[in-house]
Amino acid sequence: MNHVSQTATSKIIIGHAASTLEMKRLIETVAPSAGPVLVSGPTGAGKELVAQALHEDSGRSGELVAVNCAAIPAELMESELFGYEKGAFTGADKRRAGRFEQSDKGTLFLDEIGDMPPSLQTKLLRVLESHTVRRVGGSAEIPLDLRLVCATHKDLREMVENGSFRADLYYRLNVFPIDVPPLAERTDDIEAILKSLVAKHHKRNPSIKPPLFADSAYKALLAYDWPGNVRELRNVIDRAFVLFGGCEVTGQHVRENLLSLRLPNEINPIERDALWEATADLFGNPGPELPSYSSEPPKPEDYKPWFSHHDQIDLRGHLRDIEVVLIEAALGVSDGMVSHAADKLSIGRTTLIEKMKKLVIDKNGDGMST
Numbered sequence: 001m002n003h004v005s006q007t008a009t010s011k012i013i014i015g016h017a018a019s020t021l022e023m024k025r026l027i028e029t030v031a032p033s034a035g036p037v038l039v040s041g042p043t044g045a046g047k048e049l050v051a052q053a054l055h056e057d058s059g060r061s062g063e064l065v066a067v068n069c070a071a072i073p074a075e076l077m078e079s080e081l082f083g084y085e086k087g088a089f090t091g092a093d094k095r096r097a098g099r100f101e102q103s104d105k106g107t108l109f110l111d112e113i114g115d116m117p118p119s120l121q122t123k124l125l126r127v128l129e130s131h132t133v134r135r136v137g138g139s140a141e142i143p144l145d146l147r148l149v150c151a152t153h154k155d156l157r158e159m160v161e162n163g164s165f166r167a168d169l170y171y172r173l174n175v176f177p178i179d180v181p182p183l184a185e186r187t188d189d190i191e192a193i194l195k196s197l198v199a200k201h202h203k204r205n206p207s208i209k210p211p212l213f214a215d216s217a218y219k220a221l222l223a224y225d226w227p228g229n230v231r232e233l234r235n236v237i238d239r240a241f242v243l244f245g246g247c248e249v250t251g252q253h254v255r256e257n258l259l260s261l262r263l264p265n266e267i268n269p270i271e272r273d274a275l276w277e278a279t280a281d282l283f284g285n286p287g288p289e290l291p292s293y294s295s296e297p298p299k300p301e302d303y304k305p306w307f308s309h310h311d312q313i314d315l316r317g318h319l320r321d322i323e324v325v326l327i328e329a330a331l332g333v334s335d336g337m338v339s340h341a342a343d344k345l346s347i348g349r350t351t352l353i354e355k356m357k358k359l360v361i362d363k364n365g366d367g368m369s370t
């Protein structure tokens with residue numbers, strides 16, 4: 001039996017494109033080492049999965065602790081990472097271990113490391129050099145045995161050049177660089193990832209029959225450029241369960257119903273990514289700049305270009321898609337509290353519950369996500 005197929009990496013990361021196999025081999029090779037790993041790649045490509053695979057195959061006995069540096073306000077990040085002693089600041093009514101200490105004997109995953117403020121970059125460097133951590137307000141140097149994995153979708157080398165990321169920290173983190181290629185560069189993975197995501201979705205929601213992707217559907221998926229990478233593919237599958245559960249999905253369905261949530265005029269990819277991000281994450285993360293919300297109704301001019309890209313559009317399907325993503329977004333920013341989400345959508349709570357039942361939406365806003 002091939003030993004590679006038994007690793008956690010081979011189970012966690014689906015796909016057999018040449019670049020994916022190479023990446024998996026690299027993960028398996030560096031996993032047992034204690035050296036820092038820097039995972040780079042575009043948003044949604046699977047960087048967090050790489051961190052998981054590295055941890056699982058490291059043999060380390062501690063936890064995998066994940067911190068998203070972009071999601072924690074700069075002023076809270078130090079106490080979150082380093083912990084604090086009682087009385088260190090107003091509100092510090094008892095001692096608390098930080099994420100560094102929590103990941104002792106395990107792995108600390110610092111996601112979006114490019115968003116770490118400069119003052120903390122210096123402190124992180126000190127931790128890496130001394131293998132110790134000092135809590136905020138404390139004087140003891142607490143010894144640490146952790147494996148650091150950082151991830152970024154930014155070009156850290158460019159940040160070093162323009163002075164926004166410390167060069168010495170960059171070289172310290174970049175001991176084992178791992179690049180996660182965009183999905184569009186490993187289309188050989190699409191079918192396998194799709195099947196795995198469909199199976200996971202079905203396991204979570206056994207009452208909904210899986211959609212059946214025809215050959216023409218696979219062709220349409222292969223032809224697409226996947227700006228949101230695997231996360232976007234996951235959203236397509238979530239939509240397919242809602243719209244085509246138990247039915248055949250054709251290439252036309254893929255193009256017109258599953259991939260058609262685009263900005264009206266096919267414009268610059270940054271704005272298109274922003275739209276996908278806005279509808280994909282559904283956790284209230286503002287992400288890149290979004291088109292501003294206006295209570296003004298949209299104008300026909302905005303949508304005319306759609307008809308130059310598609311012979312027909314599926315009006316009901318689009319309206320349902322928009323309803324699904326807005327409900328999930330409202331639940332996401334309301335921490336799953338249905339009455340708050342209903343207020344945000346200006347509808348009654350019971351109406352929202354009915355819609356959630358009909359559209360199979362979980363109250364955490366992630367019921368249809370992996």
Ligand SMILES: Nc1ncnc2c1ncn2[C@@H]1O[C@H](COP(=O)(O)OP(=O)(O)OP(=O)(O)O)[C@@H](O)[C@H]1O
Pocket residue numbers: 012013014015041042043044045046047048049050111153193196230231234370
């Ligand atoms: N090779 C893969 N096989 C199966 N699922 C995958 C694969 N790659 C990514 N996914 C799934 O795609 C989604 C996005 O992956 P992940 O969160 O790891 O991306 P990321 O690169 O860390 O994104 P971000 O830059 O936004 O943090 C997750 O649901 C993940 O489970």
